[in-house]
Amino acid sequence: MFNLLRMDLYRLLRSKxxxxxxxxxxxxxxxxxxxxxxxxxxxxxxxxxxxGMSGIVEIEVEDTxxxxxxxxxxxxxxxxxLLMFRDIGMDGGAYVSIFGIVIVLFFCxxxxxxxxxxxMSLHRRRWTYIASKLTAAAILDFCYLAxxxxxxxxxxxxxxNLVPAAPASDVLFYLGLSFAVTMGFAALFLLACTFTRxxxxxxxxxxxxxxxxxxxxxxxVTGLFGLxxxxxxxxxxxxxxxxxxxxxxxxxxxxxVGAVFLALYAxxxxxxxxxxxx
Amino acid sequence: METARSKRFPPISIRMxxxxxxxxxxxxxxxxxxxxxxxxxxxxxxxxxxxxxxxSKLYKGKAAVSHLDMKVQExxxxxxxxxxxxxxxxxxxxxxxxxxxxxxxxRLFGKSADDPITARRTGCLIExxxxxPHMTARQNAIMKAKCMGLAEPNAVDRVLEATGMxxxxxxxxxxxxxGMKQRLGIALALLGNPDLLVLDEPINGLxxxxxxxxxxxxxxxxxxxxxxxxxxxxxGELSKLSTHxxxxxxxxxxxxxTREELEQKCADYFQIEVNDVKRALPLMTENMPEVTAEVCDxxxxxVYGLKEGSGLNHLLIENGVQVYSSGFHHMDLEDYFLARxxxxxxx
Numbered sequence: 349m350f351n352l353l354r355m356d357l358y359r360l361l362r363s364k365x366x367x368x369x370x371x372x373x374x375x376x377x378x379x380x381x382x383x384x385x386x387x388x389x390x391x392x393x394x395x396x397x398x399x400g401m402s403g404i405v406e407i408e409v410e411d412t413x414x415x416x417x418x419x420x421x422x423x424x425x426x427x428x429x430l431l432m433f434r435d436i437g438m439d440g441g442a443y444v445s446i447f448g449i450v451i452v453l454f455f456c457x458x459x460x461x462x463x464x465x466x467x468m469s470l471h472r473r474r475w476t477y478i479a480s481k482l483t484a485a486a487i488l489d490f491c492y493l494a495x496x497x498x499x500x501x502x503x504x505x506x507x508x509n510l511v512p513a514a515p516a517s518d519v520l521f522y523l524g525l526s527f528a529v530t531m532g533f534a535a536l537f538l539l540a541c542t543f544t545r546x547x548x549x550x551x552x553x554x555x556x557x558x559x560x561x562x563x564x565x566x567x568x569v570t571g572l573f574g575l576x577x578x579x580x581x582x583x584x585x586x587x588x589x590x591x592x593x594x595x596x597x598x599x600x601x602x603x604x605v606g607a608v609f610l611a612l613y614a615x616x617x618x619x620x621x622x623x624x625x626x
Numbered sequence: 627m628e629t630a631r632s633k634r635f636p637p638i639s640i641r642m643x644x645x646x647x648x649x650x651x652x653x654x655x656x657x658x659x660x661x662x663x664x665x666x667x668x669x670x671x672x673x674x675x676x677x678x679x680x681x682s683k684l685y686k687g688k689a690a691v692s693h694l695d696m697k698v699q700e701x702x703x704x705x706x707x708x709x710x711x712x713x714x715x716x717x718x719x720x721x722x723x724x725x726x727x728x729x730x731x732x733r734l735f736g737k738s739a740d741d742p743i744t745a746r747r748t749g750c751l752i753e754x755x756x757x758x759p760h761m762t763a764r765q766n767a768i769m770k771a772k773c774m775g776l777a778e779p780n781a782v783d784r785v786l787e788a789t790g791m792x793x794x795x796x797x798x799x800x801x802x803x804x805g806m807k808q809r810l811g812i813a814l815a816l817l818g819n820p821d822l823l824v825l826d827e828p829i830n831g832l833x834x835x836x837x838x839x840x841x842x843x844x845x846x847x848x849x850x851x852x853x854x855x856x857x858x859x860x861x862g863e864l865s866k867l868s869t870h871x872x873x874x875x876x877x878x879x880x881x882x883x884t885r886e887e888l889e890q891k892c893a894d895y896f897q898i899e900v901n902d903v904k905r906a907l908p909l910m911t912e913n914m915p916e917v918t919a920e921v922c923d924x925x926x927x928x929v930y931g932l933k934e935g936s937g938l939n940h941l942l943i944e945n946g947v948q949v950y951s952s953g954f955h956h957m958d959l960e961d962y963f964l965a966r967x968x969x970x971x972x973x
Contacts, residue, residue: 351775358772362761462756465724466770466814469750472723472740625725 352471352480360454360484369450370492373437374499380436381503385510388423430514430522430592433500439588441559444530447492448537448554451485455538456547464626474621478538478614485534486527493523493530514592521594528606529587533558535613536583542617542624560584583609674736675700675822675853676721681730683716683877690716692877693730698855698870700735700821703848705868706857707963713877714857715753718826721855722750734822746774749820751828755811759800763791763810766799770814781817788843789813790836804831812840822853829863841867865959873966881966892957896929898938901948903927909945914938925950 360366386392386401396402437443458464471477497519504510533554540553556562563584567576579585586602593599676698683691691713698704708714719725721732723745732739734748757766767782776782786792789809799807808831815823828844829837837860844854844867858864871888873881883891900906903921910919910929918930932938939949957965 351773354775355769355772358769359758359761362765364760457758461758462754463758463766463769465722465750465752465756467773468724469722469748469752470745470774472742472745622726625719 349476349480349483352467352476353483355467356454356480356484357487360488363450363454365450365453366488369446370495373443373446373492373496376442377436377496377500377503381432381500381507381510384424384432385507389508389510391508424511427511428514429497429501429504429511430519432504432511433497434522434592436500437496438526438590441584441587443492443496443526444533444558444587445555447489447530448533448558449551451488451534452537452541452550452554453547454484454488455481455541456545456550459541459545460547468626475618478542478618478621481538482531482535482610482614485538486531489527489530489534493527497523518593521599522590522592525590525602525606526587528603528610529583529590530606532583532606532609532613533587535610535617539613539617539620542620558584558587560588581605673700674698675702675734676704676855677733677736678717678721679731679733681717681720681732682728683713683720683725684728689877691720691874694874694877694879696872696879697882698853698872700853701848701851702870703844703854703856703868704870704872705864705959706855706872706874707861707864707959708857708874709967712874714874715826716877717874718750718752718824718855718857722748722752722824724750724752746818747821749815749818749823750825751808751811751815752824752826755807755814757799757807757810757814760798762796762798763794763802763806763813766810767813767817770817774818776818781819785813785816788816790839805833805836808832809836809840812843816847820852822855823847824855826857827859828856829858829860837863861960861963862958871959873963875967888959888962892959892962893930894954894956896932896935896938896952897922897955898927898929898935898942898952899925899950900927900942901925901950905945906942906947909941909947910938913941928955 384392386396437446458467467477468474501513504513536557537550537554541547541550544550544553563579563582567579570576570578580589580601583605586605590602591599674697676696678694678696681691681694681696682689694713694717696717706714706718716725720727721734721739723739734741734744737744739745758769761769763786764782767786771782783792789812791806791810791813794802794806799810802810808828812825812828815825823844825844829840832840841863844856848854854867856864856867869885871881871883871885872879898906903924903926906927907919907921910917910927914932917932920928920930922928929938935952935954939952942949
């Protein structure tokens with residue numbers, strides 16, 4: 349398995365898509381920080397006026413709860429770097445979507461290139477392949493989360509400490525939780541790739557599943573029968589509504605959900621790979 | 627003698643002369659290097675590199691391969707021949723672990739094919755070469771080397787050099803010609819110095835120079851004791867290499883034979899077409915006791931052991947037997963294969 353992992357890491361480092369997708373996440377962060385800075389800080393408002401962004405200057409920022417106009421700076425009340433990080437990429441599913449695209453391209457290129465024949469002729473126990481792919485995905489996920497969060501911290505500094513820094517314990521808890529849930533997603537995407545062997549099908553699956561489209565659709569139907577408790581056990585729910593602060597054992601549910609789905613989809617992928625010829 | 631029949635059909639002897647030329651170019655006579663290959667294969671023919679026991683593969687209930695009992699001796703170059711869809715690639719895929727047998731067993735070097743150490747002794751090139759298009763030849767080879775866990779730093783350079791792929795520089799595989807991809811596929815199969823090489827159409831897309839180089843490489847590796855299973859539709863080329871043959875038809879291995887057995891079966895014979903076989907045959911056996919005659923059908927006789935054909939023609943004509951056509955034949959692998967496919971090789 350470690351040989352396969354070494355091979356996967358060698359390829360990951362040489363995959364353009366890894367860098368393109370990371371760059372797009374970082375670009376989204378820059379854009380978000382810049383927009384918030386323009387809208388919500390007096391310096392930003394002045395800068396917007398200077399460069400002729402009259403639309404932004406004229407915006408009356410409203411408190412979403414009371415509907416009253418608020419002064420610049422008050423929009424970010426209660427915000428810290430962790431909440432900014434969540435709002436930028438995590439809660440809306442952007443991170444999982446982009447991460448999903450990268451790993452789907454990574455998984456499916458083994459099939460589309462035919463290199464799978466070289467791999468499978470050497471590694472006839474299919475589960476080693478699945479384990480290697482998921483380990484590579486875990487390393488990529490860890491790097492993406494760390495880089496993306498580190499970049500948010502850097503942007504916060506560059507934008508004159510727009511929001512206060514979140515406590516390190518909260519950051520570690522949330523990143524760990526996100527890692528667990530995204531790995532559940534990674535195993536799901538691997539299953540989709542193993543089953544369809546098509547990058548386009550895998551990407552569609554990644555977008556539909558990570559943005560919660562499927563969960564929303566099914567929950568509408570089950571909601572009619574008052575059967576919506578299952579939603580809180582989905583990967584999407586645990587990604588979007590993950591607690592930022594650890595306050596009790598119940599907050600660890602996301603870890604359990606991620607681990608269960610990771611194990612389930614990994615086993616299913618191994619079964620599919622074993623049953624289908626290369 | 628010119629009859630209505632001989633007017634309709636051109637003299638077969640001319641066609642046979644042409645065939646003799648073709649045969650001489652493509653086939654059978656072992657050259658200097660090939661002799662070494664044969665000698666080497668004889669030395670190693672005591673153990674089996676590949677043995678399949680009642681190997682079967684069903685796709686949606688239909689048998690692609692049916693109860694195949696293949697035996698490939700260590701050190702052999704086993705030419706695996708069959709029509710499109712006969713089950714060659716499916717068999718080779720099962721040998722390489724890319725398809726699961728529905729039934730039966732595969733043993734490589736006396737051990738189960740699923741054994742990881744045994745799997746590492748096998749190099750495969752099945753159908754097209756599996757390569758990452760956005761990587762260079764060297765990067766693809768490094769990938770395979772990492773996949774195998776090869777620690778030897780020169781292993782990649784050595785196989786690239788052996789296949790003439792060491793000078794491709796930073797050119798991406800997607801810009802390679804088909805022949806270059808095929809060479810790289812062979813290079814990847816050679817990584818790790820495997821004892822058994824399973825090559826499915828290895829010379830597809832290669833130019834004549836490339837075909838020759840790959841042939842020489844295979845011969846050289848075989849001299850070092852490597853076993854090959856090669857499937858190819860270019861039978862002339864296959865016959866230059868193979869020490870053993872397996873012929874598969876509709877998923878069934880119809881015949882396995884050595885090069886010597888094939889040569890024996892393809893030996894020169896004189897075929898004569900006459901109006902009366904029943905009269906011609908006793909004349910031959912009485913007047914030419916040194917030859918062996920075999921009736922093919924109610925007009926054709928095959929005569930083995932005849933050096934020169936005009937004496938036989940005169941003998942028959944003088945005794946009132948009409949000779950429509952006559953000529954020397956030599957079957958090559960292609961003729962034999964085609965005859966085997968339509969069932970006439972048994973005659």
